[in-house]
Amino acid sequence: MAARWIDPPTTAVQIQRRVQAWIHHKPYQKRYQFIPLSQISPDFQHAVIAAEDARFYQHHGFDWHAIQIAAEGDMKGGRIRGGSTLTQQLVKNLFFGTGRSFLRKGVEFTLVPVAELVLGKRRILELYLNVVEWGPGVYGAEAASHYYDRTSARSIGRKQAAQLAAILPAPLKRRPERMNRYSGLILERMRQMGW
Numbered sequence: 001m002a003a004r005w006i007d008p009p010t011t012a013v014q015i016q017r018r019v020q021a022w023i024h025h026k027p028y029q030k031r032y033q034f035i036p037l038s039q040i041s042p043d044f045q046h047a048v049i050a051a052e053d054a055r056f057y058q059h060h061g062f063d064w065h066a067i068q069i070a071a072e073g074d075m076k077g078g079r080i081r082g083g084s085t086l087t088q089q090l091v092k093n094l095f096f097g098t099g100r101s102f103l104r105k106g107v108e109f110t111l112v113p114v115a116e117l118v119l120g121k122r123r124i125l126e127l128y129l130n131v132v133e134w135g136p137g138v139y140g141a142e143a144a145s146h147y148y149d150r151t152s153a154r155s156i157g158r159k160q161a162a163q164l165a166a167i168l169p170a171p172l173k174r175r176p177e178r179m180n181r182y183s184g185l186i187l188e189r190m191r192q193m194g195w
Helices: 012-023 042-052 064-075 087-095 102-131 141-149 160-164 178-193
Strands: 134-136
Touching: 012 087, 042 087, 042 102, 042 160, 042 178, 087 102, 102 141, 134 141, 141 160, 160 178
Parallel strands: none
Antiparallel strands: none
């Protein structure tokens, strides 16, 4: 897997968004700058883990506990959180885009353990934080920091980090300044996790 050493110049999601803009005759400006994990504030890293995959360091690509909770919530017809891990989301972002299908899930199921084995947790987190979509044409922690807070990912504090992490489930619809309730929950999770 080349992603172990090579920083991806683009992803399936980025290509998908550019094609969608072209089809719908809408302007598209891509903001994407890959930076080392060491240049992303620990608060920013912790907020994303707390929001998206609290058991990131305990699982091997699939969080079976989160999947079970998501499935039970789905069966009860309630509003659920997804059960996808950062590794699953990374694989989806890099190779598949935002579409849903059983075929994609099947291929993803085979790639996730390979990613965990080949890349390791630190590189998975670095890749994820650099390629995840944070808004229209905004990809990665550095671009998100500049776009929303006019600062670098290295300078993002706890509150800003929690607000940015709070928009990840719906980055094209949510705005950090409107996410006070959810960002408060993320800050509480961070505290409970010792961060």
